[in-house]
Amino acid sequence: MNVTRDFAPPFSLIAPFFLMGTLFYFLSIILLFFLQSDATLSQMQTIGWVHLFLLGFVMMIIFGAMAQLVPVVIEVGHAAVDFFYIIWPLLTLGTLMMVTGFFMAPALLPYGGMLVLLSMVIFAADLFATLRKGERRSIVVSSIKASNIFLLLGILSGFIMALSFGGVVDTNPETWLKTHVFAVFGGYVLLTIMGLSMILLPMFGLAHGFSDIPMLWAYRLMLSGVSMVAVGSLLLLDLLFYAGVLGVIGSIGSYAYQIYLIERKRARKENDIWVKSLGVAFVSLAVALLLSVVYLFSGIERFMMSGGWFLMMGFVGFLITSHLYKIIPFLVWFERYAPLVGKQSVPMLHEMIPLREATMQLYATTLGLFGVGAALLLHSNTLLYAGVSILCVGGAFLLYSVYTMMQYGKEVL
């Protein structure tokens, strides 16, 4: 079955996800000025920042990307594409209320949590209904299915925690914390990224003829790892929990090997902004894994904080920003120039990227990333705020680049 133009959601539906996601990215950098270099995971400000970054930036962009990519992967149109018009406002409002709740008003947490929950249930409802329509089976489709089950598990456990923080229900949030963290970050974010990588990296890099066995193992290990973590932590079975953690680490390792196999078969050797950003992402992943191993052996929290930083801002952050330079030009081109092919001259996708600003974004954000990572290791506030200042410059360039790409060719309409 072909993917017709009718299956593609209109640009007006997807654009707010990318714009809001980038705004939240910038906002999350600004909010780092309110944290200390010796921040811990138990502090409400740290948790607030993590939610701002993950919900406002990561989830927002993933949802927008999925709106575009799901019809391509499953080869059917969305079951209810109009749902996406309400997902981003709900997610935006819910994120803002939750972050405010974490920083200054815990009573807002259940309300913000409810809005976030609603946005994600709507997203998952469309996705499952769309999956039922499709007949195509692949490791990518399986990953998307499993990741959305984990999303539901993650947000339900998170919502219970939000009710607890807000004083609505009497339960120990610590009981749900591990399930929440692993289900959302490992089960949803990482598994989704892994699945989409299998589509996007070979497509943009023109890689063919590689084995996808490592991805199959990454999928199985993540599935079993997160499940074991959830059962182990809820039933207080430490052995099961640690076996689950090992499974998740093994999954990430297997995924990294899959990326290596794809990279080896990449026919397109050009080092554009996408490749360079991906390079920073995977170096960050290696640094994060290294710091995590040091933490597991030493128990010193600063290694975990720095490792977590490199995993989130470095790996996930750069993986997403790299694809903004591919996905946004494509969406804009598809909307404004595809109908003009054969009738008049149309631009190439790379011509739609503001190269100078994008390069500045890459350099500044990379410098800031390593500056903050070092500051968290050394507990140096001076280094932290210097790093955050540079990150701000990078974030501003990203905002400018995204806006410019979205405006490209507006006059042709």
Next chain:
Amino acid sequence: MSHITKEEVFKAISTVIDPEVGFNLVEMGLIYDAVIDEENNVLVTMTLSTRACPLHQMMIQWVEEAVMKHTDAASCKAEVVWEPEWSFDMADEHVKEKLNQFANR
């Protein structure tokens, strides 16, 4: 009406450029064959560089339009096949050379 040739069909399709890589579909090796019957009805057999290509349907449309515009074809139908699977080896030498360069952009 003169009978059109396969070369004319390929030449017409070479006006269709992949906006991501900047090469036309013929030099990318994506056009496998073109069969032209007595009445100048054209059947193009083609593939795409990836099964998940978001431009799938648009590519088919562009190929059909290009053939109709640049030749005397009575009709044109483009069919996408996945066997044999496209690989980089099918591209023209100059495409391979260009894509293999470790250029910075």
